Amino acid sequence: MQPNLLTLLSPANIVIFVIIFTRISGMLFSMPLISTYPIPQQVKIWLVALVSFLLFPMVAGTVGFTVPQSMPELALYLFREFSIGYIIGFCANFLFAAVQIGGEFVSIQIGITMSQVLDPATGEQTQVVSQMYTYLATMVFIGLNAHQWLFAALYKSFQALPPGVDFVFTGDIVSQVLHMCASIFTIGISMILPIFCVMFVSEVLMGFMSKMMPQMNIFMVAIPLKIYVGIILMLMFLSPTVTYLVTVTQNYLKGILNLFA
Secondary structure (H helix, E strand, O other): OOOOHHHHOOHHHHHHHHHHHHHHHHHHHHOOOOOOOOOOHHHHHHHHHHHHHHHHHHHHOOOOOOOOOOHHHHHHHHHHHHHHHHHHHHHHHHHHHHHHHHHHHHHHHHOOOOOEEEOOOOOOEEEHHHHHHHHHHHHHHHHOOHHHHHHHHHHHHHHHOOOOOOOOOOHHHHHHHHHHHHHHHHHHHHHHHHHHHHHHHHHHHHHHHHHHOOOOOHHHHHHHHHHHHHHHHHHHOHHHHHHHHHHHHHHHHHHHHOOOO
8 A cells, every 4th residue: 555645744754854854964064075165055955855855765664753742852853863964974074184284284394384275165275285185185085986985874874873763972983083083183194294204304404404514595495495395295105195095085984984883
């Protein structure tokens, strides 16, 4: 017996759809690319509605849901669902924060911190090197179909935490989020460590030269030399950097996929 329209539009189904819509909205509100780039709000809303429509039969068929009896209870449900989706997208942004930190370190080391441009992803002024590494991480993110991983993590969250189930931030979830957050500096430094080491050695050699040849204006020589050496090193280590970002991104996505397992 097929359900009629009245059964489909029952209060329980409407509330479940709104809850699914809210959890997906939380993820899209915080996930990379979709939340940062200037995508029209109408496109985002219709995308959330489409994904909610696709997930509704799979979620509603496996949930024993009780309709909230008051607006404060419904508001608490929606806040809980938005938080779950927001955590998924928020953890994915840690990777881009790590890449930006690595780019900042390189900019400081080679002496081009004053060359700032407008970053369309954040709407703020960032260094050119940071923006280059951010675009590199974006291409890796898209090439790995990371958005599919995030939607898979979202679907997995519905299996682990169905709508209506009491959700609290357990120690395991907090520990995983803190671990991914703490690895930001490790990833950023590891990404540019070869460049940083070579530039540090060049700084030491410049110091020895300034002591051995005081009559030479080492300051005027060091500034352009550091820029040239830094650019050459970034080009030399571009392929290993991409390989490293692929590995790190896959590990991050696996961690997000198992966040609510």
